[in-house]
Amino acid sequence: MAVRLSSLPIIEHWNCHNCAACCRETVIRLDAEDVARLQSQQWEQQPEFQGVRVVRRSVLLGRAPVLAHKADGSCVFLTAAGLCRIHEVFGADAKPLACRQFPLQVVRWERKTFATVLRSCPSAAAERGRPVSEHLGFLKRLVKDEGGRVAAPAVAGRVRRGWNDFEYVASALERCLTDERLPLVRRVAKCVRFCNLIEQCRWKHLAPESVAGVIQAAEELSDHELGELFRDRVVPGKRTSRLFRRLGAHFVRCFPGGKPTRTLRDHWYAMRASGRLAKAHTLPADLHPRFAAVASEQLERALGPLGDDVLKPLERCFVAHAVSRRYALSHSNSSLLDSTRRLTFMHPMAMWLLRWLAVDREPTAEDMIEIVVALERGMATAGLDRAVHWLAESRELERLAAWYAR
DSSP states (O other): OBOOOEEOSSOOEEOOOOOOGGGBSOOOBOOHHHHHHHHHTTGGGSGGGTTOOSEEEEGGGTSEEEEOBOTTSBBTTBOTTSOBHHHHHHOGGGSOHHHHHTTEEEEEOSSOEEEEEOTTSHHHHTTOSEEGGGGHHHHHHHOBOOOSOOOOOOSBTTBOOOHHHHHHHHHHHHHHHTOTTSOHHHHHHHHHHHHHHHHTSOTTTOOGGGHHHHHHHHHHHTTTTHHHHHHSOOOOOHHHHHHHHHHHHHHHHTSTTSOOOOSHHHHHHHHHHHHHHHHOSEEOSSSOTTSOOEEGGGGGSOOOOOOHHHHHHHHHHHHHHHHHTHHHHTOTTSOHHHHHHHHHHHHHHHHHHHHHHTTTSOOOHHHHHHHHHHHHHHTTOTTHHHHHHHHHHTTHHHHHHHHHTO
16 A cells, blocks of 8 residues: 655755765665565676675674675675666666665654655755655655554653644744744754753643643743853853763764774774764864864864855754654654754754864855765764753753854
8 A cells, every 4th residue: 555645845855966975884774675685686696796795784783684885884786986786787676675765764643654855865965956745756656554553752751642742842843943033053042941841841740731831831931041042152061072072073973985884893993082082182183084183172163154055954954854853753762852952962063063174264065065964874873862861951952052153
């Protein structure tokens, strides 16, 4: 049965431009049909694949089957011309499902299913191509109707309240993040305060008829004295700065063209590098070839005014997440509030990365597009929710947003 699929009320654009970014440093998980299809293609009989594994088991994914990689982190099927060998020999429909669908993404609500795009694709982050609505026919052929009801994520903690209450809170967050009367950083800070207020509610005992009033009160209070946050910008404390830079190392590694992190040894090296970055006065250049060695205080200086074209890719990313609810529904193990905090954390991180990426020159829109790609790649990392939750509870998250928006 075909799934009933709609595009979002905002217009997103995407076309594949053969950049092959998705074929590098990306783990492609395979289902049983993908594995059977690859076996039927008999790659071991091709001269260039003799003695080469095309499928491996990922320890980090519980020994799930994934596409193998070359030593440089690129897909085993990526050719020197930047094309897919499976596509060349057998056609597009012979590729694994994840490869055929990317970056198109399906977001399932209670009674609705929407199509959006993952902005870990550079073309999607830059919104280059046709409207997503024109890809619906193709996507409907790939997506199966899973049937049954989809459970709403918890609003706060582990308390699940159902779709009505989830939508009350998510709609309030959407109104905040899409409010074009305010600069994006002010919307982000307001969302952080809104989440802190909502979390104080005793959701287990809150009557359904009281939810709308609670949401309205939190919306009004979250804007109270927000101007003081931007007037009296506070320098991040030592503990906050170390945690922030440790997380920053993770997102730097998410930029295309970096060192692959596929094995446990790779992840151990990356963890040690994060620790060094957290404590360093001079940020090292060995994390990624795009990032030069720089004194840490250089990344604390004011950016100066940024053009709308530079900020647009980041703003569009936030708006698409808010409207589609993808930030919350793609991470079903996290509560709505924790997912929102994870999303808002992307703003100060984007501004910090922009300082480093363009340390000796004026920032450009292309810089921000690359940053959005890296942020989208790194949002699902384990441990991010816990770190960001601490930053929000200690009021450091909103201060980070105000500080790095200078």
